Amino acid sequence: MNVHDPGPPGDSGLTVRDLAVNYGPVTALRGVSLDVPRGAVVTVLGGNGAGKSTLLRAISGTLRFHRGGVGSGAVAFGGRKLSGASTSAVVAHGVVQVPEGRKVFARMTVEENLRAGALGARDRRAAAEARQRVLTLFPVLAERARQRAGLLSGGEQQMLAIGRALMARPKLLLLDEPTLGLAPMMALRIADTVREINAQGTTVLLVEQNAALALSLATHAYVLEVGRVVLSGPAAELAESDEVRRRYLGIGDDRDEALLSGAPSIRPALSRWSA
Amino acid sequence: MTTFLELLVNGISIGAVYALIALGFVIIFKATEVVNFAHASLLLVGGFIVAKTHESVGFWLALLLGLAGAAAVGALIEFAVIRRANVISHSILAIVTIGVDIVLTTELTRQIGTEVLALGDPWGSEVLHLGAVNIPLARIAALVTASLVIALFLLAFKYTNWGVAMRATAEDAETAALMGVRRGRVSMGAWAVAGALAALAALFMCIFPTPGLDRTVTATAMKAFPAAILGGLDSTTGALAGGLIIGVTESLVGGYQSELVFLGRGLGDVAPFLVMIIILLIRPAGLFGTRELARV
């Protein structure tokens, strides 16, 4: 597998350089470098405890909520340094995270959740536009507007979590295992949404354990193991590599293979579902 | 019957004032997860400012100064002490607020000494006669103002960006931060609002039939603690209900003291705490709360 080329210096996407993160005495990431060019979908794969969420926390500046901190290294987006910035500053720079486990505000209504998503952005007209875009993407959220978010199904909660993040009009969307715990059909639906969001001009960094799905979405992929990048390269290349096939895709698993190749037989059902 | 009605209206009036205090207590807890034992001293600050300024600037401006002053002291406590919440545990911060309370209360009671300070309110000791029922004007003013302020507060909590940010932070501070909410601002705002509410409560606790502001006002304010706790520490509805329950209980038990004399004297003062204990035995998280005090 080829070592990833850091890309041209003028590139204004997300750059992570030699990042090390500790939770007290526990080192969760070491020497992690990665790039998310503007307009791309990049995925980070890895098993439980590999450090995927830690990476996103380091980017968003929420490590302090977990008594963790950046030991060394740097994170920058669009040429601006994010490491050391407050979470609200990171959001203001257009980097918005959908956390693992959706984390909708269960006691608030769907409408209020969306409103909360726009709290970081000051521009009112922009918020109205963003809301329109979100409701077009997820019509179900308009139907459920006055319902408590805690009463939504898992899939609907994930849509709400993504919609809420889009309310801040992100330039870079960080997704932490968006298909976790969802039925395969719903996972595909989320994947389609991610494609669409990307097509509308938002750069995406997708963290996943569902390697088949993630590799079908991404242009570039990184594999994390115990806090280190062990593999990286173009997603198609990684999907073909024996190592990834064996460890993350499961050799001989026809369902995953079908998923990976786009699963044309499932598509019609999918569009019917989303109607 | 008239006695009952009078006691009831008085109870609701004082209950609304307790609700003001409890509400402040609850929003501080929601925003910062700190049980604020310095709340009574915020009350003292507000009342003291009104008492010291009303003669020179007039009552209404003095009231405004009192509200602003208590809000500022609240914000200052947040900035100087509560900001450390990421470093120190919430239980330790709660103990630190006891320290703050002692410092503020000691200094202010020293200033007040043995005096009873008038607050210069326009209602004086006038009594409104509604048929056979007699209610002091000051109690009506308390009831009306507290109700309006509480309604305004709840509307803001429900419909403004400030309210949405507060509730989001209370539910999940990390996720709220991911929305770009600045936690420091939210928590400072909560302390300032709580301070202003406490100052308003101070006014209505120190006017007729109370002779004025004296060093015992913090003890009276303490009755709002059971109000907040029995309603549920993290529930604004609970603060309201708790305030009313305590106010009405206290008023009725106090009023019918002579009939209840077999239970001992001073029952009106203990009744709020008894009610709290009974409710907590049945519902450990309070009437509307989601968190048990043991987990604080």
Ligand SMILES: Nc1ncnc2c1ncn2[C@@H]1O[C@H](COP(=O)(O)OP(=O)(O)OP(=O)(O)O)[C@@H](O)[C@H]1O
């Ligand atoms: N608050 C914490 N305190 C101490 N160690 C932590 C903390 N959070 C995570 N860790 C450790 O850091 C490592 C990486 O955790 P992280 O949550 O980033 O993994 P992950 O790849 O997101 O896993 P999963 O797929 O299960 O979500 C793990 O070894 C974990 O035990």
Ligand SMILES: [Mg+2]
């Ligand atoms: Mg994770």
